[in-house]
Amino acid sequence: MVEANNTTVTLQVHRFTPRPERAERARGGSPFAKKSSPFGDGSDSAARRRPRGKQWVQEYTIPARPSDTVLDCLLTIKRTIDPTLAFRYSCGHGMCGSDAAAINGTPTLLCTATVRDWAKQPSTAPEVDDEGFRRTGDETANEPDVPAENVENNIPEGSLGVIELASLPGFPPQRDLIADIDPMLNQIRKLTPYLQADGVLATTAEGKVDVFEYLQNPEQLAKYETLSNCIACGVCEGACPVYAGGDAFVGPAALIWASRFINDSRDTKAMDRMDAIDTADGVAGCQSVRACSRHCPRGIDVGEEMWQIVAKVRER
Template sequence: MSENAVHGMNVTIRIQRFTPVPEREHARRHSSSPFGGKARGGSPFGSSSSRRRIRGKHFTQDYHIEARAGQTVLDCLLEIKRNIDPTLAFRYSCGHGICGSDAVSINGTPTLLCTAKVEDYNNPTSSQSNGANSSTNDGFRKTTPAAYEADAGNSDSAAASGIIEIAPLPGFPVLRDLIVDIDQMMNQIRKLEPYLKADGKLATTTDGQIDMFEYLQKPEELKRYELLSNCISCGICEGSCPVYAGGEAFIGPAALIADSRFINDSRDNATDQRLDAIATADGITACQSVRACSRECPRGIDVGEEMWQLTERVKSLQNR
């Protein structure tokens, strides 16, 4: 580790912000689209009603802080919210990459705030290394703490300043700043009934006693779905998918992973039903096999491969 990394890094956190405006008390006389209120027929995954885009103000804001090596981007945002700007809104919970609630786009890559290290995303630029007076007319609002103002010209105390650009997770409606609406994704997961469907019959032994091991699985059977059960529904795969856009044209990989988890479970007796449910125009058929969904999964799931496997299984079912 370099000496600069030990002392710290002057980092510019550039955040795409959004402040919603209060809804008008009276209803609008005219809809923005003559088709906006119509339900999408023929698909179990589309919205039953139109989702009106939230009105508000979009702007980009810079925050200058000194970060230490090993800090996460979430640590930086917490410092900003506590010491610089309490109005900044973002979502997080466990802070350890388990809950999946803090998914955003960092430097154009969907990822979790709590697992993104500052040194991995800090991009030093010559325009930022000149101190607090640089980029004064670039159209961005600057929020600079007094401590940074005093040390901005001291290049020995910190590494060259870089920029970390943070935006809301793509593909989801923005509610405020970095907080997006994931209700559509969660509803699509629920519609695929992500729970075990057994036949309800109690297994018995040869002497007529209830078999206490009726759901006993072999290691290879467990392996088929074990990794899939680790999905945390963070939405990163959907934010990476070029086809997904809020679920209006494609149910999205998160719901399909939930479905695949039970399709691959040897205890589940509804495989054909589950495959038939996703064999729609905006189900697995809409997947273009780009495999961008696999690149940033925080749980190590090869989402693209699972999409391909589902596609093949649906084709096999239809060709019977």
């Protein structure tokens, strides 16, 4: 059954345009400036992580169907209304993780989020609950619609609602909905995210190379198979209230990648891997909030896996 395309949706996009970088001084410089840092070079300074520029919220109202994804809506805007709108995507099917952003304040993937699930009707409900906590998108999504006569600036008839978009929290914005996820990727790289076997070729009784050297049974495979589905999209990092660019906490994504190889029976560096994350900014930084589990696009219970790796490190 084909849906009629006589409805609209309004996207409120938090836009950002960075300020042009100043040209470097032609000569000279501060004699007191450090040439290098153990925590990274000058290009990874706080100035880079907190870019300055123009910020504003821009609304777009476009024709849309309930089954359309938020990515579909953005592509419509990009192609027909505003070619300057910047966002990132690749496969468009929830496999690459490149289009992670905040929808109604919740980190998730643009290509898997539908208008039906995320469009909100205007509500007179307070933004803070009775206990003083800020209300989240999930809490307001299940509330009954408020009659039009009780709402100021009511959305026009035929509108599916409003969707608020912003770049992924926890990372510095680069432009509009594009966040700089390099801090997360750098943390993953530091933990050697690849198999490290002993390098010794097993041989058969006849002296030939044993092609089944790394054969695993189902139980061994099950220990890390789910973790291998991580696509490093950054959704868990954006949801984590402790993570902020990887400076004070390595972040759940890096720990998931470390856990994937720690649980691999073929890897011979499990103890070294656990030593690497047994630091103040490693497993000790996890506060077990479990917000990282809420919207993993690959179905990983990140909070549970974090608890498991923390327990394993402490018990070794």
